[in-house]
Amino acid sequence: MNSVSQRVAAQYEKHIYPPPLDDLSGKAARDKTERGDPKYFAAHLWPEGPPRNNLRILSAGCGTSQAAHVAYNNPDASVTGVDLSEASLAHQKYLAERHGLKNLRLERMDVVDLAGSADRYDLIICTGVLHHMERPQDGLKALASVLSPRGAIYAMVYASARRAGVYFLQDLFRRLGVAQDASGIAFVRKVLQELPQHHYARWFLPGPGVQIEDAELVDIFLHVQDRAYSVQEVLDLISGAGLAFQGWNDNGLYTRHAQIDPASALWSRLDGATEQVEASVVDSFTLHNMRHSFVARHPSEDAPWRIGFDGKEWLKYRPVLHPSLTPLGGGNFRRGQFQFSLPPQEQQFLQASDGRASISAIIAAAGQSAGAERRELARAFYQRMWRLGHLFYRTG
Ligand SMILES: C[S@@+](CC[C@H](N)C(=O)[O-])C[C@H]1O[C@@H](n2cnc3c(N)ncnc32)[C@H](O)[C@@H]1O
Structure with a gap:
């Protein structure tokens, strides 16, 4: 173990963090949706469909509760939690015993030492860990080396x-x-x-x-080792590990459509900008982001996870509501910090987004207006919902 990992381990032995969950069946656990948990976010992680049924999940730098929480929520998956801190792993063991979790394996290990392991994972959750490593790039490379071919990495690093x-x-x-x-x-x-x-x-x-x-x-x-990332640095971290950027956890935090006034000087300067440039500009302008959460995959030519609204593929997508999207009544909705209202036709589109019906089936079932007009309305609506992060799309 390198000296940075030793100091980080010593910190988390003494100051156990994040605050441990005591009971995974209790309200606190139910209210704390683990980011990247496939129980809630499978459509976001794998728009084309999960690679297999009995998922192999790694919680890398699992802390006090994450691995046990994910194992509890996904009884058909086998979950491995690794961490430097014995104190954190001891709490995970307590949760495993308390809830009789047979699908959880725990190991004291440095993330960087996963490189060379023969194990493979369909999902790797690594939140709040890479930025505490001596060489985060090596950490992400180690994760990439144990990611199954169609697997997904859900990671979070601090935002500068x-x-x-x-x-x-x-x-x-x-x-x-x-x-x-x-x-x-x-x-x-x-x-x-x-x-x-x-x-x-x-x-x-x-x-x-x-x-x-x-x-x-x-x-x-007082952290002994801690750094933060700009949008561009996140993208470089991902490509430097030989991975492809799939997308942000929440598109709404990176789009001018949610964050910038259309009357502002910046808005029109972003016409034609790539999504990456737009994300960087929005991040630097708003200074909202404390962390960047993203999904990374192995690069692939067909990139079946890519969501787009040109061409005709989008008509086959099956939209899924973000699990935190809450109807407030009267056509008003909330998701976290975002609140918005929709006219009746768009409410119909949203209500029909059950993860099963395709957009073309939803269009066929909805409204009185002529086909082409309804289709354009639907395209604009589903693209907007994607940009704002309120809907996910199953492509397969
Ligand atoms: C802020 S906590 C996050 C825990 C968990 N991922 C979560 O989101 O709840 C950071 C954890 O990463 C662990 N950690 C930091 N560097 C690590 C490394 N190189 N290898 C394994 N674990 C590490 C720490 O021991 C600590 O438990």
Whole structure:
């Protein structure tokens, strides 16, 4: 194990994070949808259909609860959790025993040492881990080496846009030799109280009356190894590992259609820009993103996961609602930070998006207007919903 991994392991042995789930059948677990969990996001991970029924899933840097949570939600899958921290793995073992999880295997291991393993995984979930490695590129390469041919990697790394203030404070605390102990944590709390109003790290302070737990405080401000990525750096990380970028976890965070006023100067400058340039511009302009979550795959010529609305393929797509999309009544809907309303015809399109009906079948069943007109309405609607991240599409 390299010295960075040793220091990271020591941190997560002492300051166990994220806060462990106690009961996977309880409300807290139900409310915490694991990002990348195929129970909810199979259509997003594999638009063309999952590679097989009994999925082999790896939670790489599983932390306290992720591997057990995914094993609990996907009883037909076999799940492996690896992590540097014995303390985190001990909690995963507790959850496995509590819920009698027979489909979970746990191992203390450095992600980078997966390279050379004969095991193969259909899904690799790696959230909040690569940016703590000495060489994240090698970490992602190691993951790529154990990814099955049609497998998907769901990963999350920190985003530089919104974390700038954190790095100023990490640097400050490091220069002052602030340790990850009780007096160091107390000192950090004092400094946070005295932060100037304009300090970028204020984004990370909780609202009045809410206290950041010690382990989270260490994870944010006293981390021993931590870096962040711009959009372009994420794309370079993926291609540098020999992988292809499939898409963002939430398109809505990277599109001008959700993030930029059509009257603004930027809007028309983005006409004709590639999706990558648009994503970079939106990220730098809004400074919304604290993390980048994405899906990566092995490169393939036919790229069956690619979603597009030119040509005619889109008519065969079977739209699926994002699991967090909630109807509010009266044609109004919410998904996380996004709220929107739809006219009656588009409400019909949305309600018919059950993952089974194709768009052409939905068009045939909907409305009174003439065929070509209805088709154009549908195309514009489903493309918009894709850009905003409210719908996924099954292509196979
Ligand atoms: C912030 S936690 C995230 C845990 C989990 N992925 C989640 O999203 O809940 C980071 C975890 O990654 C583990 N980790 C960091 N570097 C690692 C490495 N090189 N190999 C294996 N685990 C690592 C840490 O021990 C810690 O448990």
